[in-house]
Amino acid sequence: MWLRNFIFSVNGYYELLGIERKLSLDVAELQQRFYERSREWHPDKFARKSEAERQQALDMSSQLNDAYRTLRDPVKRAQYVLSEEGFDVGEQRSRDVPPELLEEVFELNMALEELRGGDETAKEPLEAARSNFERMLEEVDLEMGKLFAAWDAMPARETLAELRGLLNRRKYIQNLIQEVDKELAPAA
Amino acid sequence: MAYSNKVLDHYNHPRNVGSLDKNDPNVGTGMVGAPECGDVMKLQVRVNPETGIIEEAKFKTFGCGSAIASSSLATEWLHGKSVDEALAIKNTDIVNELSLPPVKIHCSVLAEDAIKAAIADYKKKAGTKSDSVAAQ
Structure with a gap:
């Protein structure tokens, strides 16, 4: 054994x-x-x-x-390599999240809250918000590909630190998309 | 998972939701987050510069019920405390008060971090303020 x-x-x-x-x-x-x-x-x-x-x-x-x-899976792969390289990917606390990102996520959540609980008229702006988040996700994935290439060319720790920050941003955006979907789903 | 009655109470009737003017020199703002669960928490305190007592505390949290309850409880506790007393609040106090299960302990940690960040922001402002007074 x-x-x-x-x-x-x-x-x-x-x-x-x-x-x-x-x-x-x-x-x-x-x-x-x-x-x-x-x-x-x-x-x-x-x-x-x-x-x-x-x-x-x-x-x-x-x-x-x-x-x-x-x-x-590119995201799981990145998380795997990060943890192998000694980065804490599971239980991160606030000190590891850049303040600009928190500010941004907070503002996006505020905007989403304003649309939420509204009547039918909220549907259109919610869908607009959703495609905006989708676009942000695409940008993140594009950026992720660049960081992958950079690390493959030269394995620098700063690149991995940047990658981890990007994965956090990705997680937040995914979460926002889920929140929008909850609103857009027909009431059960 | 079942929430405790205290969590439900704070969740359904959150205390002190809102925001304070973050440009007010007596206001400290703490913004923290947990990417794994998508939580963001903003907690603000307004300190009386004469007495060092927290006269007002506000929060706004996007997250699960436990995160909302933890920050709501934190603002309740902050009210009327001195800055040093506020820093003595531990996440375990929040866990005990709300009977948070082990999987939700990180929510209380987030609230403790938010308190510390808000106080640090206030102290930083107060520091620069007295510096500029001294320089005049």
Whole structure:
């Protein structure tokens, strides 16, 4: 058991799938590697093997699944690399969020609140707000791609710090979109 | 998850919602947030410069019921306290008063951070103010 844990803790998701540790990934290639590795470790191939080997094949298959699911999604991939690089991505507190971002999110929330609870006339501005947030999300994703490329070219910590800030902004915007959708959904 | 009665009370009847003039030299503003849950909390205090007592506290929070209740309770507690007493408010006090479950403790942390940020902002303003007085 300890050996298994040891092996898995050394092998990160990138190594597990045998791909270069980059933030910009070719998703088609990633998928191909995942299929190859999954075939290698398919539990059916181990049906006649020892209990320990069968267990190992099962563990590998589930690890490969986790690795693929994490790396194929750009946001999860970025979070994964950030946490591997020692950035705290889960329980961040206010001191890590730039004040301009909080100010902006606060103002957007205020604007949204004014539209909320209104009658049918609020529908149009709410939809306008939604497409505005969608546009902001697209801009964030574009920016994320740039930071990915920058880090792949030169792995600097400042780039990762910037990336984390961007992920926070993304999360806030997604949240605002959810709030708008709640308003736009027909009352149950 | 069931909210405690106290949380529900603050959520349904939030105290001191609103804002103070952030350009008033006696007003301190604290703006904090938690990206994971999309919460933003603004908490403001108006301090009497003669006595150092908080005479008014206002908040506006976008977030879950616990975050709203935590900041609402905080403004209630801040009223009439000195700046130093305000800084002594701990998130655990809020947790206990509202019976917050472990998954909602971060909401009380956010409220404590907001108090500290508001007081720090007031002190910074008060500091620059006395400096400019001294310079005259």
